[in-house]
Amino acid sequence: MKYRHSFHAGNFADVHKHVTLLQLLTALKKKDKGFLYLDTHAGRGSYDLSSPSLEAAAGIGRFASLEHRAPELRQYAALLAQFRARPGQRHLYPGSPLIAASELRPQDRAVLIEFLGAQANALEASLGSLAQARSDGPRSVRVERGDGFARLRAFLPPPERRGLTFIDPPYEQTQQDFGHLTAALAEGLRRFPTGVFAAWYPIKDQRSTATWQAVCARSLQAPALVCELWLYPRDSQVGLNGSGLLIVNPPYLMLERLQAWLPELKSALAVGPCAGTSARMLSQSV
DSSP states (O other): OOOOHHHHTTSHHHHHHHHHHHHHHHHHTTSSSOOEEEESSOTTSEEEOSSOOHHHIIIIIHHHTSOOOSHHHHHHHHHHHHHHTSTTOTTEEEOHHHHHHHHOOTTOEEEEEESSHHHHHHHHHHHHHHHHHOSSSOSEEEEEESOHHHHGGGSOSOTTSOEEEEEOOOOSSHHHHHHHHHHHHHHHHHHOTTOEEEEEEEESOHHHHHHHHHHHHHHOOSOEEEEEEESSOTTOSSSOOEEEEEEESOOTTHHHHHHHHHHHHHHHHOOSTTOEEEEEEEEOOO
């Protein structure tokens, strides 16, 4: 299964992913000391949904049309509305690097890695538009061309000694990318044991997902949790059945808050009775 950012922009997995990312950034900002946000597969930064796909209409379209109770969902809805209130951006959908850049403070820093030149150029343009719209953002947001898995080691550990590494590969070769993902998490933790790492993964085949998670539980020497949302049976053949995030060194109360808002998000996006959520510890510190 190929998972291309542009084709799937705004679908239910993106909503799940970006609400969680925003919660992680908010948790890190509770301390005054700056931190590094490292995005290993950044993409183009923003997407035009003026002609939304069916996936986007059922994802961010449905989400944006509803009122939400959980503060995490309200925060994400407000951020999206803020982006779309700017001139000429009524149909803009922000990706992870633009969400992060909009949330970082002057003392924070971002490194955004993208392999494809056209995507990196589009990301630069999106960041330029954002910088013009706000004057209190991070002093340093850097776009790097390269393989995110290979370049990760160049930026860890950060001099700030605090950081969030966000790993969201395209899964063009799913099993191969799972292997790269496990190796990247292990290498990241070796270099930066106290860093927060969040890795997105598709849920298509339950057995493959469970096997990979068991490998992570054995090999990652740090507390980790899994946060999952699925709309279809986890082993059906529809394509993308669900969305998962593996979070290593999760911030304080992260699990409790996920368990509070995930069911509400499921109710907002569910298309049938097979939808479900899970937020649980994968492993404790070994």
